[in-house]
Amino acid sequence: MKFEIKEQKDNTAKLEIVVPAEEFDAAIEKAYEKNKGQFKIDGFRKGKVPYAMIEKMYGPAVFYEEAANEVIPDAYEEAAKESGLEIVAQPEINVTKIAKGNELVFEAEVTLKPEIKLGKYKGVKVDEIDVTVTDEEVEARVEQAKEANARLVAADDKAIEDGDQAIIDFEGFVDGEAFAGGKGEDYPLVIGSHSFIDTFEDQLIGKKVGDDVDVNVTFPEQYQAAELAGKPALFKVTIKEIKVKEYPEIDDEFAQEVSEFDTLDEYKADIKKQLTEEKEANAKREKESNIIEAIVKDSEMDIPEKMIDASADRMVQEFAQQMSMQGITFDQYLQMTGSTMDQMKEQVRPQAQARVETSLVLEAIVKAENIEATDDELKEELEKMSKMYNMEVEKIEAMLGDIDKENIKKDICTRKAAELVVAESK
Secondary structure, eight states: OEEEEEEEETTEEEEEEEEOHHHHHHHHHHHHHHHGGGOOOTTSOTTOOOHHHHHHHHOTTTTHHHHHHHHHHHHHHHHHHHHOOOBOSOOEEEEEEOOTTSOEEEEEEEEBOOOEEOOOOSSOOOOOOOOOOOHHHHHHHHHHHHHHTOEEEEOTTSOOOTTOEEEEEEEEEETTEEEEEEEEEEEEEETTSOOSSTTTTGGGTTOOTTOEEEEEEEOOTTOSSTTTTTOEEEEEEEEEEEEEEEOOOOSHHHHHHHSSOSSHHHHHHHHHHHHHHHHHHHHHHHHHHHHHHHHHHHSEEOOOHHHHHHHHHHHHHHHHHHHHHTTOOHHHHHHHHTOOHHHHHHHHHHHHHHHHHHHHHHHHHHHHTTOOOOHHHHHHHHHHHHHHHTOOHHHHHHHOOHHHHHHHHHHHHHHHHHHHHHHTOO
């Protein structure tokens, strides 16, 4: 592989990358061996058609795309590394020369990390944050515990009210036809949770066990399932059970049930202590965030759109992983909320941009202050990981490559930069 930086301006660069002819031909041969069984030509057994015959029947480029896809990623990765460029987004690839027996030539247009003109980062003044805990906040936390310890009890002789849980069977129809994913049995629906589209839940209020209800709704215009978007639908619903919450009395007995304390007063005193610690921790994070935000505003940077796009993609992926841990696929979430992937990305875009700005500013401070991460600090981080994953430090270290360790060190440096600007603030 050889490459040349053909063009570099603003926050982009264009690499011309050349893959040797023998390497590309080997990839073509690999593609032929993998796919030859799919070709049927009279006079030849399945999987025994010669390359030359396939090439004659389907053209010389029959395996080019798969062969190119085989060699381009590694060639690009090697060129990107050797170039020394700080690339921050996936490249745009354009093949400019491709033929058997010849070099494969392609261009990779890449987005580069922007230059930062760092503003004032020492002596930044921000307002102090009040960490006083009020009696109302303590009572609110007690109410949360009360809510968490409520029991669902059957109340099949009453009509559904907001906040009740209805156990329902349902089936949805559009234009008189049942649609995929529109049917459920014994589904526990909390009225007022807005987990179903439009006014579905509202139309169940006042209904009783045994009632069959026709619920009419309209799917959002930007619905995940395009064939349903904007269409009116009829759901045939049967109310099977109604459950209401039964709450415990707030007294010493309640305190003994939900905590290690004997009296309600002791329990509330502990809640106040916890809330104070939470507020102090939150205030520390908020102060750091406010200081960094002030530094960002005082700095100059021209962030490429693709860098923000990549950050938004990562945020959506993180959210999808969180949903998966709760037993909900991302597609199910989009369907339930009537959202699309593009809407999600647009929704998180401001946060994605803030993430990028914060990262760039802290990296600039690391560079300006010559901040480094020591081997002892890396070891301390690995020990934290070993406790988190309940694994021996040696096993954690063996699993990590040099790049992984360098990334951990970068994170340590970034954290030290954040600590520095907080310590130097007014």
